[in-house]
Amino acid sequence: MNQLLKDLQHKVNQKTKPLGALGRLENLAIQIGMLQNTLNPSLNFPHILIFAADHGLAKSGVSPYPQEVTAQMVLNFVRGGAAINVFAKQNNIALTIVDAGVNFDFDNSLPILHEKIAKGTKNSLEEPAMSLEQCEKAFEKGKELIKQLHEKKCNVVGFGEMGIGNSSAAALLLSHYGKLPIEACVGRGTGLDDEGLKKKSEILYQVQQKHKQTLAKTDNPLEIVATLGGFEMVMMAGAMWQASELNMLVMIDGFIATSALLVAKSIKNNITESCVFCHQSEEQGHQKMLDLLQAKPLLNVGMRLGEGTGVAVAYPLIVSAVNFLNEMASFEQAGVSEKND
């Protein structure tokens, strides 16, 4: 057994509590210690990056909301009115909004990172969502943004997203990586009714048929996500990859963010060692993604909003894990008797 792992386990076991009594917080503390290579980990400058982009597929009626909502919600983020603003502020998490490809011209003066690859993807019913060149550019941009955060001493980062239509792209990625029929991957997204759900499933099946040959002959992860995905997802995947390379703690949100992780994991298989799964989404496909990743999220409170909200509300639990490891007294320090053998 690795010596640090042994020492971390010992440190946890010597705290004034029955063995294992802090449950998953104990595993989390050990994971973070291992990631930071220390018995005394710390969470510095926590950050959530929200990537926003539009989807050509949204024009085919896969979402009950109009595409304009992506840009409107970005402006809501900027003004501080969205759920993610409220939760990030509450838990002292910095928020950066990245325009990865929204179909709207934001004023340059707005506090947004203007990294638009294009004004939304193409409609994947008709052609690949983006070119391989655009995809590589988005992936690299994600990496670059993380390097900048890392230089500012941030060591814990979560990811949120906004993009009308992106639960369709995520379902397509799940179907591809999980080798699952599309009906098993499709969900209600922002709130489709039964009829809308059926239509979404049919449309996504057509998308798969359209790109069947391309997908069958490639194992280039970027070509796969270029065909089916969105700019926000590719940029997020690049960011996740880079954060893991830099041993940052990567906080994973719901269905869309986890689809980006599927992409990143197909490039870096051990990336999950860096990840905390924060929240189980109500979107039905999320459970299947988590099964693929053998992951169990910290929270399951019926949320399905995206934006990184699952990360933001779970973050205090991650802080608790680090805090108990650093701050609790040991049996010896406290003069508390240990268990009888």
Add this chain to the structure above:
Amino acid sequence: MNQLLKDLQHKVNQKTKPLGALGRLENLAIQIGMLQNTLNPSLNFPHILIFAADHGLAKSGVSPYPQEVTAQMVLNFVRGGAAINVFAKQNNIALTIVDAGVNFDFDNSLPILHEKIAKGTKNSLEEPAMSLEQCEKAFEKGKELIKQLHEKKCNVVGFGEMGIGNSSAAALLLSHYGKLPIEACVGRGTGLDDEGLKKKSEILYQVQQKHKQTLAKTDNPLEIVATLGGFEMVMMAGAMWQASELNMLVMIDGFIATSALLVAKSIKNNITESCVFCHQSEEQGHQKMLDLLQAKPLLNVGMRLGEGTGVAVAYPLIVSAVNFLNEMASFEQAGVSEKND
């Protein structure tokens, strides 16, 4: 439908998110709004009371820890070294430690509320754990402590406990209120092995036989808990009752705290309207208590420590519920398009 309930639901639905997308945080926001009779609830001076007491039954070998640990852990609380100290500090929750009946003479100068009923209960294998008079005194004291907090404008209170042997008393209460065989109610507590678990079950069965007649002929909740329970549990039940009477939000922790709620509920049936179930304990009987109460806790992260730790780590989620209701923009305020019909 009650007008305030309707208005709260409308306020939640107008926030910039898909309908229902914040899951249980939405129910929680509405519950708190109803409890405080307002569209704009607030959480003021959050507090956790930890009740500590010893159990005569502990001398029969129902716990792997010696009885001295109760007092030692109280001193650990006072010095700030326990898990509950770390988590309460992290989440800005005030902590008060109440000696409800620890078998130790604490120095009067310590920051403890000295409300000792006796130096531990009697061994319920031999006689009732306490007299009815002691039980009434403990219940009244719990009420009094809450009135004092309420006068200081606290409107949200959680309960923790410490008492070697108290998972046995809690199992006895569960068995009584749930009409369940004792084996279905007994768990490993602080960490019994298989043999210890079997022994605990046998001892508790003997306790039940001892008091069978008394329990069969009474429906006085205080007589039941006087026979089987502990001082910390009775004081907690009184405190829960009073907090609910004052429309305070009552945050419920794990197995022991929920056993106290069973007592309080047998006196005030609608008390659960005031309660947030914070954490699902790993102690097996807790699920059965939650089933009786038709309750689903916010968190399930494998903890089984008591002390109010489940309350403390869940509290930020409760804050999130209130914050989104108060701070998020509505579709109209944010200029975001609503769902297509």
